[in-house]
Amino acid sequence: MNQSHPDWRKVDADPDFRRLVNARKRFIIPAFIFFCTYYFTLPVLAGWFPELMKTKVVGPLNVAYLFALSQFFMAWIVALLYVRAAARFDRMANEVLEKNH
């Protein structure tokens, strides 16, 4: 480690670094809003629309069960989408680091 004092301000002001920060925010903020909305819809429906939740869809399986189960797949899909996006962020970060080495 021969870079004991990197020039933080220079890296921070680098337009490529700003693009990285913005790209990250453009993924994280909508993803956060989406999963919170999807998740909190579950207790809201269970609390205030119980009849809708009791509607049967396939055999004995009702909206309530399928919607709760879908939350697991939602969480996994958002996680995998993030991993894919993060690979892009890693590449951008490496470019910034190489340039400012």
Added chain:
Amino acid sequence: MSGPLPALTVWPMKFWRKITKMSTPLIMFLGFILVTLLITWKAARQSSGSSNYFAAGRGITAWQNGIAVAGDYMSAASFLGIAGIIAFQGYDGFMYSVGWLVAYLTVLLVVAEPLRNAGSYTMADVLAYRLRPRPVRAMASLSTLIVSTFYMIAQMVGAGTLVALLLKGSGIGFNGAVAGVGVLMVAYVVFGGMLATTWVQIVKAILLIAGTILLSVLVLGHFDFSFAAFFEAITHVKSGGKTLNFLEPGLRYKPPYGAIDLISLGLALIFGTAGLPHILVRFYTVPDAKTARISVVWAMFIIGAFYIMTTFLGFGAATILGSDFIKLNGGINMSAPLLAQRLGGDVFFAFISAIAFATILAVVAGLTISASTSFAHDFYTNVLHHGREQRPGEQVRVARITAVVVGIVSIIIAILLGPAFNVAFLVGLAFAVAASANLPVIVFSIFWKRFNTAGALSGLGVGLAGSLVLIGIGPSVMGVDGASVVGAARHMIQSPPLFPLENPGIVSIPLGFIGAFIGTLCGNEPESEEKFAEMEVRANTGLGAEKATAH
């Protein structure tokens, strides 16, 4: 036959009889203890130096850390607790379990990578970069100790009750069980550090998942592997003389406050998981931020699969055993072990019981190491001694002493509270504090340039005080009990609750954020704004992050 031979065989025979008289669960418990002590002994040879002791040399791989993070989360409360809630209240228990997984998205998206990039051992490292380190570390350490202690006492009381129940007839009672769990967790942490704690957690998590898969297969086998028959049975479960559809909501979260309480809990989970000290320290044990990220995804798949299987166990217990049977045979927390006994016999019961025991041990060890790391690193080294070790190895020695103290204090408190004490709210409180005090300041210090020391102190203070007060005037502490409720099971304050919700998150989390926001506006700290550039570069690129130590 006469002569020396009988005398020689007497002692081994006595010993053998003593062993065979031991219950199968006890033998399996001892087997697990032996394995974990071997792990600790092996780890002890590698646990010198701060980075090795506190962060396992930062050499844990993605899948290992994923299993360990999942293991920290799959406590006895989720294994036995969620199965039990579903066995008694059906769908609402399933809905309750969902939030625990979704909460990991916050860990993944917001906290794990910046934390690994910018810190070294504790949450406070991230805050100390930009802010005045001494007051911030002192406050963050206080919050960490409060969260860990509450969580730990809840686990210890639960452990005592459970072990006494699982080992019924072995002569080990509540106090003995609490003391045994306490001594073992201190041994793992003191001798084996983070490396031993992590591997104990990994072994337990693999056992737990294996046990859950086996039991789920047995449940489905009971219905001839027909999902249709299984779900059909769930729609008419006999409970307390009534036949109920356990796939419909409303058995646990009832009006007027039920749904709001669940939303409030959901908020505490989604903001609190990413602020739990014993989860956060795990991200320092991996080599870099990318590994931290992949490990969270591993953890999410494991936890998600585990909860889906737990619903099978809960619904299985409801349909195959029925809540009336469970009530007569040890109560709600025994749902999963009793199901194992019915479907797989005594040996399988012993196996599932040993897993529950392993779960408790591994989780309390994780809590002990995060509490002692925070005290030694944040408070002792950085607050008292301005960030310098007086002598090499001092920080690790202080952490070991702290672990012993934490162990003794939690054993004493758990024994004083006794088995009847309602501990569920202590876990809720830990999450509320983590969500209302820790998370707002972590998020602001990573993302908000203007954030400063005054904001961190007021955010931590308001979040901490808000959670404590709202729980103190809520239905967990205040309530009017009938004459039949005696001793520690009675509410601490005998009057109607002033705050209607068990989970204060919906009020205390906004309070924490507002506290941090207003505090920031009141202060003025150009140094913090100047250092934001460094923080932002570190968090986003990993430049200057702590490296793994080569072995």
